[in-house]
Amino acid sequence: xxxxxxxxxxxxxxxxxxxxxxxxxxxxxxxxxxxxxxxxxxxxxxxxxxxxxxxxxxxxxxxxxxxxxxxxxxxxxxxxxxxxxxxxxxxxxxxxxxxxxxxxxxxxxxxxxxxxxxxxxxxxxxxxxxxxxxxxxxxxxxxxxxxxxxxxxxxxxxxxxxxxxxxxxxxxxxxxxxxxxxxxxxxxxxxxxxxxxxxxxxxxxxxxxxxxxxxxxxxxxxxxxxxxxxxxxxxxxxxxxxxxxxxxxxxxxxxxxxxxxxxxxxxxxxxxxxxxxxxxxxxxxxxxxxxxxxxxxxxxxxxxxxxxxxxxxxxxxxxxxxxxxxxxxxxxxxxxxxxxxxxxxxxxxxxxxxxxxx
Amino acid sequence: xxxxxxxxxxxxxxxxxxxxxxxxxxxxxxxxxxxxxxxxxxxxxxxxxxxxxxxxxxxxxxxxxxxxxxxxxxxxxxxxxxxxxxxxxxxxxxxxxxxxxxxxxxxxxxxxxxxxxxxxxxxxxxxxxxxxxxxxxxxxxxxxxxxxxxxxxxxxxxxxxxxxxxxxxxxxxxxxxxxxxxxxxxxxxxxxxxxxxxxxxxxxxxxxxxxxxxxxxxxxxxxxxxxxxxxxxxxxxxxxxxxxxxxxxxxxxxxxxxxxxxxxxxxxxx
Amino acid sequence: xxxxxxxxxxxxxxxxxxxxxxxxxxxxxxxxxxxxxxxxxxxxxxxxxxxxxxxxxxxxxxxxxxxxxxxxxxxxxxxxxxxxxxxxxxxxxxxxxxxxxxxxxxxxxxxxxxxxxxxxxxxxxxxxxxxxxxxxxxxxxxxxxxxxxxxxxxxxxxxxxxxxxxxxxxxxxxxxxxxxxxxxxxxxxxxxxxxxxxxxxxxxxxxxxxxxxxxxxxxxxxxxxxxxxxxxxxxxxxxxxxxxxxxxxxxxxxxxxxxxxxxxxxx
Numbered sequence: 001x002x003x004x005x006x007x008x009x010x011x012x013x014x015x016x017x018x019x020x021x022x023x024x025x026x027x028x029x030x031x032x033x034x035x036x037x038x039x040x041x042x043x044x045x046x047x048x049x050x051x052x053x054x055x056x057x058x059x060x061x062x063x064x065x066x067x068x069x070x071x072x073x074x075x076x077x078x079x080x081x082x083x084x085x086x087x088x089x090x091x092x093x094x095x096x097x098x099x100x101x102x103x104x105x106x107x108x109x110x111x112x113x114x115x116x117x118x119x120x121x122x123x124x125x126x127x128x129x130x131x132x133x134x135x136x137x138x139x140x141x142x143x144x145x146x147x148x149x150x151x152x153x154x155x156x157x158x159x160x161x162x163x164x165x166x167x168x169x170x171x172x173x174x175x176x177x178x179x180x181x182x183x184x185x186x187x188x189x190x191x192x193x194x195x196x197x198x199x200x201x202x203x204x205x206x207x208x209x210x211x212x213x214x215x216x217x218x219x220x221x222x223x224x225x226x227x228x229x230x231x232x233x234x235x236x237x238x239x240x241x242x243x244x245x246x247x248x249x250x251x252x253x254x255x256x257x258x259x260x261x262x263x264x265x266x267x268x269x270x271x272x273x274x275x276x277x278x279x280x281x282x283x284x285x286x287x288x289x290x291x292x293x294x295x296x297x298x299x300x301x302x303x304x305x306x307x308x309x310x311x312x313x314x315x316x317x318x319x320x321x322x323x324x325x326x327x328x329x330x331x332x333x334x335x336x337x338x339x340x341x342x343x344x345x346x347x348x349x350x351x352x353x354x355x356x357x358x
Numbered sequence: 359x360x361x362x363x364x365x366x367x368x369x370x371x372x373x374x375x376x377x378x379x380x381x382x383x384x385x386x387x388x389x390x391x392x393x394x395x396x397x398x399x400x401x402x403x404x405x406x407x408x409x410x411x412x413x414x415x416x417x418x419x420x421x422x423x424x425x426x427x428x429x430x431x432x433x434x435x436x437x438x439x440x441x442x443x444x445x446x447x448x449x450x451x452x453x454x455x456x457x458x459x460x461x462x463x464x465x466x467x468x469x470x471x472x473x474x475x476x477x478x479x480x481x482x483x484x485x486x487x488x489x490x491x492x493x494x495x496x497x498x499x500x501x502x503x504x505x506x507x508x509x510x511x512x513x514x515x516x517x518x519x520x521x522x523x524x525x526x527x528x529x530x531x532x533x534x535x536x537x538x539x540x541x542x543x544x545x546x547x548x549x550x551x552x553x554x555x556x557x558x559x560x561x562x563x564x565x566x567x568x569x570x571x572x573x574x575x576x577x578x579x580x581x582x583x584x585x586x587x588x589x590x591x592x593x594x595x596x597x598x599x600x601x602x603x604x605x606x607x608x609x610x611x612x613x614x615x616x617x618x619x620x621x622x623x624x625x626x627x628x
Numbered sequence: 629x630x631x632x633x634x635x636x637x638x639x640x641x642x643x644x645x646x647x648x649x650x651x652x653x654x655x656x657x658x659x660x661x662x663x664x665x666x667x668x669x670x671x672x673x674x675x676x677x678x679x680x681x682x683x684x685x686x687x688x689x690x691x692x693x694x695x696x697x698x699x700x701x702x703x704x705x706x707x708x709x710x711x712x713x714x715x716x717x718x719x720x721x722x723x724x725x726x727x728x729x730x731x732x733x734x735x736x737x738x739x740x741x742x743x744x745x746x747x748x749x750x751x752x753x754x755x756x757x758x759x760x761x762x763x764x765x766x767x768x769x770x771x772x773x774x775x776x777x778x779x780x781x782x783x784x785x786x787x788x789x790x791x792x793x794x795x796x797x798x799x800x801x802x803x804x805x806x807x808x809x810x811x812x813x814x815x816x817x818x819x820x821x822x823x824x825x826x827x828x829x830x831x832x833x834x835x836x837x838x839x840x841x842x843x844x845x846x847x848x849x850x851x852x853x854x855x856x857x858x859x860x861x862x863x864x865x866x867x868x869x870x871x872x873x874x875x876x877x878x879x880x881x882x883x884x885x886x887x888x889x890x891x892x893x894x895x
Contacts, residue, residue, distance in 0.1 A: 001534050001535070001538050001539055003542065004538060004542055004545065007546075008431055008434075008435070011427050011428075011430075011431045012428075012431060014427060015424050015427045015428045015431070018420050018423060018424045018427075019424055021420060022417055022420050022421060022424070025413060025416065025417050025420075026417065028413075075486075075568055169760060172845075175841075175846060177862070215760070215763055215845065216762075216763040216844075216845020216846060216847060217845060217846035217847075218841070218845055218846070219841070220580075221582075221738070221842070225742075228394065228395075228396075228742060228743070228744065229743065229744070230742050230743045230744075230762065231743075340663050340664070341663070343862075344663055344862065344864055347857075347861075347862040347864065348679075351679065351849070351854070351857070352679050354846055354849055355679055355682055355683060355849055357846075357847040357848070357849070366704075366708040366711065367708075369704060369705070369708060370705065370708050370709070370712075370718075373701070373705050373722075373777075374721070374722075376774070377722065377725045377774070377777070377778075378725060379740070380733045380736035380737055380740060380774075381725060381728055381732075381733070381736065383736045383739060383740055383746065384732060384735070384736045384739075387739070395739035395742070395745070396739070396742070396744045396745060396746075397744075436639055436640065436643055439636045439639050439640055440636070440639070440640030440643065442636045443634055443636035443637040443640045443641075444640075446634045446636060446637075447634065447637075456640075456641075456644065458883070459644050459648045459649065460644070460648075461883065462648055462652075462879075462880075462883075463647070463648055465827070465831055465879055465882075465883055466831075466876070466879060467831055467832055467834065467835035467852060467875055467879070468832070468835065468852075469835045469837055469852040469855045469856055469872070469875070470655075470835065470855070470872045470875050470876060470879075471651075472856075472859075473655070473855055473856075473859050473868060473869070473872050474651035474652065474654060474655045474872065475647075475651060476859060477651065477654045477655060477658055477865065477869070478647075478650060478651045478654055481654055497643075497647040500640075500643055500647075504640075554727060557727075558727065558729065558730070560729070560730060560731060560838065561837070561838070564860075565856075565859065565860070574729070575729050575730070575731055578729055578731045578732060578735070579731050579838070582731055582732075582734065582735040582738075582842070590732070590735065594728070594729070594732040594736075597728065597729065597732070598728060601724065601727050601728065602724070605720060605724055605727075609717070609720060
């Protein structure tokens with residue numbers, strides 16, 4: 001009996017000691033104080049030197065936290081445990097957050113640098129008049145491929161190129177219902193936001209015919225697989241493609257001419273913000289031409305900042321793979337919030353498509 | 359009489375090689391300066407250095423240990439009481455009903471446990487995070503403890519308690535002076551089983567965690583999917599060595615206390 | 629004998645109600661609601677459409693294959709193990725890999741089966757040439773069997789270990805061949821171990837969801853994958869619950885089969 005009690009008391013004491021240590025570690029990770037802002041961003045999505053520069057210029061301390069999915073980010077903001085002053089959600093997440101009343105409207109008078117943003121990327125459907133959000137980076141969905149593993153001169157100018165009969169077992173797809181059904185729709189010249197069930201069925205039937213060419217449908221590991229040359233072709237977001245091309249020089253990226261998805265990550269101020277003024281300062285700072293250029297150079301994604309583009313190397317901004325020409329951008333579409341019923345329908349079709357493996 | 363390599367030895371050798379191959383594969387490449395899981399370039403400690411300087415990962419490891427220790431301790435207490443309760447029941451029907459309900463949690467697939475706990479916590483209004491993970495781990499450990507403790511109780515002779523009663527022991531004394539000392543090995547076995555289940559669990563935690571709270575296996579999942587860094591190889595090497603240490607200690611303790619092989623592995627909880 | 633109340637029951641029964649009965653009730657309850665929270669039988673109707681039936685069938689098929697291969701490999705292993713000198717230690721060594729996190733092992737297999745991984749390098753040196761291994765049925769079943777094998781070996785080992793050697797000797801003395809001894813004496817006597825091993829492998833194999841993604845690249849969709857998708861990705865809890873209800877029914881069915889047998893033998 002004594003032995004039992006001793007053992008259990010020891011276990012509890014150790015546990016509480018560890019909880020204490022974890023709390024101290026957590027506290028040491030963030031800082032305490034008033035003049036701070038908490039920035040909640042995607043992983044590896046900012047040049048850390050810029051944070052130092054912002055702290056020096058404004059005297060505001062930046063607490064920087066990262067997330068890896070819009071869903072995780074929204075849950076954490078809803079929960080309200082941490083007072084985030086800045087978050088960087090994608091466009092469809094902004095629509096959801098607006099519906100949930102989780103955002104604070106931006107004061108444009110505090111954001112003079114907003115003029116630097118290319119007009120093409122302002123006043124978009126998900127946030128008319130940029131009432132709540134300012135674009136941070138943008139990109140497309142396209143085809144990343146490895147010419148050294150394919151026959152010479154092979155290019156991907158059309159989504160239909162994926163259906164070529166000699167590409168058996170060569171294609172990796174990113175695991176997302178809207179992305180996959182989306183390029184099926186695109187290949188049929190339908191809209192990415194199509195809600196016509198006949199069109200959607202047609203897209204699914206066409207995608208089922210792609211199955212012999214599909215090697216796997218994967219998540220984040222697509223980066224590792226493409227970089228390791230496990231497969232020659234992948235359907236990915238341009239941001240991931242840029243990462244892969246940075247790690248493996250053989251890779252190339254193309255946006256098919258039928259059109260594709262245009263995505264945005266945007267800076268917003270969540271309802272949880274404590275330092276709204278500081279948050280505006282941060283947004284304005286990030287919109288500065290030189291800062292945005294340095295950031296784009298570091299992160300490797302496409303910046304919506306026109307003034308920054310002028311400062312970036314010529315070959316970067318004329319690279320049509322990541323800064324597509326206006327003709328192509330006209331064909332790109334931003335995802336619209338289709339409502340739960342339609343989304344569910346997309347998911348069911350996607351599941352059906354997945355069930356047709358082999 | 360015995361040849362050096364009987365077919366059975368070769369068969370076992372192949373099984374062992376395959377069982378350990380992936381683990382040594384990970385360990386081998388944790389020293390690769392090339393940064394990839396193929397084409398070994400040269401020896402480096404780089405990934406271990408990176409691992410040790412990562413405070414976030416340290417916090418996650420500590421969280422995992424806290425959850426394992428607390429859930430194992432609490433579930434051992436509830437489970438032991440449960441086993442005694444079941445043992446006291448005279449009606450067979452009631453006993454079987456309770457044991458069947460108990461077994462449901464052991465046999466259930468992880469996705470079902472995870473999904474149903476997610477619904478449960480949402481329904482009751484428990485925030486997802488440390489507390490929900492702790493509760494879930496306690497929940498799937500209690501039935502295991504019951505199963506580990508019950509046989510010990512059944513092997514105790516009823517005359518032992520009758521004798522204690524004749525000597526004037528009240529209920530409390532019967533529990534603390536007779537029953538508990540007798541079943542102590544079973545209780546410890548249950549505790550260790552609960553500990554391993556908690557440390558090993560991925561699927562249930564994956565469903566009920568939230569608010570930035572992560573345990574090691576959930577973190578490994580997201581690391582493995584990004585898979586660009588060999589720090590996870592370094593981490594698995596350390597974990598493996600740690601496990602080996604535990605096993606050695608455990609083997610000697612169980613040899614001393616004469617516990618049998620029943621202590622490990624009740625079911626595949628994946 | 630003891631007239632006073634069985635107070636030990638209170639915490640345990642509270643636990644059982646809260647974490648076993650209530651979750652099951654909630655799962656069944658949720659399975660009758662659609663994404664808008666309206667009462668419906670839609671989910672059950674949907675479950676009996678070809679998509680989900682096909683999924684259920686293929687889950688069963690893969691679970692069957694995984695269980696069969698595990699048994700095929702585990703039985704001889706367990707048998708040879710019982711013949712070893714330090715058998716407890718060797719058994720422990722079989723168990724150790726199962727204590728290493730499943731995801732770490734899956735991650736290792738991604739490396740091993742990759743185009744430039746170890747397995748392909750071996751194939752090349754043997755002159756077979758590179759094959760696609762990752763994201764195939766082969767790799768999925770191989771890795772699943774790998775994961776489950778210790779759980780199959782244990783109960784069979786325990787059954788073999790308890791086997792009275794004099795029975796085997798008697799059979800041999802009576803002139804039975806090795807094979808006859810095995811098929812008429814050893815195997816029937818260890819059938820209990822085989823059964824519990826199969827139960828312990830089959831049910832989790834039916835609902836694997838991590839390996840279908842990491843190793844099979846979503847080329848295999850099991851009921852488990854569908855539950856996980858509906859709960860965590862598409863947020864259609866109703867449909868997810870419906871599939872979970874079917875998994876529970878299957879599980880109870882298997883428990884009843886193996887349970888009645890156990891009770892028959894005990895006492």
